[in-house]
Amino acid sequence: MTTPFRLGIAGLGTVGRGVVRIVAEHGAEIATRVGRPVEIVAVSARDRRRDRGVDLTAFAWEDDPVALARRADVDCVIEVMGGANGPAKALVDAALAAGKHVVTANKALLARHGQELAETAEGAGVALAGEAAVAGGIPALKGLGEGLAANRITRVFGVLNGTCNYILNEMEARKAPYEAVLADAQRLGYAEADPSFDVGGIDAAHKLAILAALAFGTRVDFEGVVTEGIERITLADIETARDMGFSIRLLGLARMHEAGLEQRVRPCMVDERSLIGALPGVTNAVVVEGDFVGQCAFSGPGAGEGPTASAIMADVLDIARGAVRPLFGRAATALASAPRLSHGDEHSPYYLRFTLADRPGALAQIASALGRQGVSIHRMRQYGKGDPVPVVIVTHDARRDAIDAALAEIGALPVSAEPPVAIRIEEV
Ligand SMILES: NC(=O)C1=CN([C@@H]2O[C@H](COP(=O)(O)OP(=O)(O)OC[C@H]3O[C@@H](n4cnc5c(N)ncnc54)[C@H](O)[C@@H]3O)[C@@H](O)[C@H]2O)C=CC1
Numbered sequence: 001m002t003t004p005f006r007l008g009i010a011g012l013g014t015v016g017r018g019v020v021r022i023v024a025e026h027g028a029e030i031a032t033r034v035g036r037p038v039e040i041v042a043v044s045a046r047d048r049r050r051d052r053g054v055d056l057t058a059f060a061w062e063d064d065p066v067a068l069a070r071r072a073d074v075d076c077v078i079e080v081m082g083g084a085n086g087p088a089k090a091l092v093d094a095a096l097a098a099g100k101h102v103v104t105a106n107k108a109l110l111a112r113h114g115q116e117l118a119e120t121a122e123g124a125g126v127a128l129a130g131e132a133a134v135a136g137g138i139p140a141l142k143g144l145g146e147g148l149a150a151n152r153i154t155r156v157f158g159v160l161n162g163t164c165n166y167i168l169n170e171m172e173a174r175k176a177p178y179e180a181v182l183a184d185a186q187r188l189g190y191a192e193a194d195p196s197f198d199v200g201g202i203d204a205a206h207k208l209a210i211l212a213a214l215a216f217g218t219r220v221d222f223e224g225v226v227t228e229g230i231e232r233i234t235l236a237d238i239e240t241a242r243d244m245g246f247s248i249r250l251l252g253l254a255r256m257h258e259a260g261l262e263q264r265v266r267p268c269m270v271d272e273r274s275l276i277g278a279l280p281g282v283t284n285a286v287v288v289e290g291d292f293v294g295q296c297a298f299s300g301p302g303a304g305e306g307p308t309a310s311a312i313m314a315d316v317l318d319i320a321r322g323a324v325r326p327l328f329g330r331a332a333t334a335l336a337s338a339p340r341l342s343h344g345d346e347h348s349p350y351y352l353r354f355t356l357a358d359r360p361g362a363l364a365q366i367a368s369a370l371g372r373q374g375v376s377i378h379r380m381r382q383y384g385k386g387d388p389v390p391v392v393i394v395t396h397d398a399r400r401d402a403i404d405a406a407l408a409e410i411g412a413l414p415v416s417a418e419p420p421v422a423i424r425i426e427e428v
């Protein structure tokens, strides 16, 4: 009789439920692939009485997730509670200390504590795996860490937050305001418990920090990700972008320069016909450039019950087969510190939106502030005749620090009715 591989699941929300379903529906095939049964033995969540639409009667219940982590009959703990600190961190610490493998979907935890946790797991000879944490169902970590492992990576970028992609697409399709579409993303189980992590770019920054460590062999540096969300993007920006042949995407990008590691998450305008520009709904994409392979793109569902549970179980199957791989593709203690590229050194063409009082000379003040910072104008357009009136300017290639300085100056002018918005135009 083969020994089963026994799972304990902490968290029974969107993702935890999906894991229960996938084991129930595909248990027999999974056992054939792995060569032994994979079974859930215990679960933990906040409310034992709640009906979650899945049968939990065969599993032991633990009110305390840390107790679940310490159970002698659990080989692998699946952490799908969320949160960088608090119970999720306590659970993972306890599981690793007890010599259990850990599979987690928690990018906040890995971005903040992944370095230390990976060192602990590797020291204990157990797995710490997080495929579900980056780009949901897409095998991004596997693709980068295994499939492309022989390459020197030059750049990694992509759309890493499903909620934002969904919001940007739906705002345009339904001509709906941002708030209504965000409520749908929450109802569909895409958004984080605190959705400001999605729309503020923090969730994508968590994922980018993990990807960058894997890509460049550098220590996880979440604090070094320059982060800007989509909160100030309007339907008018989306429609203007479309008019110019662009889609607006929340793009995460990491690249190693001689001067340091560039890590940024920002709304960007990209060619609407590109892979990134055409991503529908909640779809994510991760594009990796390697020196020998060239460019490889992975795309697929980045959030939701099924895709995330699929990624969790991919890690579980690996571990059940005996494959215990380092989370960052090499020993965590071998990851190097990299200097951060100064954010002002970024450069590209920019789309700038100003909301100006309709007064003689208003445009001249904008143009001269841009000129003083050495920002050259490529196109300019005034929309409508209201007061205040939106004015859009597309620049030639410009340094980010010059754009920021010009915008600070313009935002303080009496003719500025709202703070200006800058969206980078990116080649993808
Ligand atoms: N929903 C999605 O599409 C994706 C989610 N993730 C990550 O997966 C994790 C879980 O996400 P969801 O399932 O969407 O969250 P959720 O909010 O639907 O479920 C969280 C579960 O954890 C339990 N929980 C939370 N705090 C607890 C505590 N202190 N003690 C005991 N139980 C506690 C809750 O009772 C609930 O059952 C998060 O780290 C999230 O970032 C990752 C990829 C995609």
Ligand SMILES: N[C@@H](CC=O)C(=O)O
Pocket (backbone or CB within 6 Å): 133, 135, 136, 160, 161, 162, 163, 164, 190, 191, 192, 198, 203, 302, 303, 304
């Ligand atoms: N909230 C996240 C969930 C997956 O990581 C997203 O929208 O991408």
Ligand code: NA
Pocket (backbone or CB within 6 Å): 131, 132, 133, 134, 135, 136, 137, 138, 139, 140, 141, 311
């Ligand atoms: Na993934």
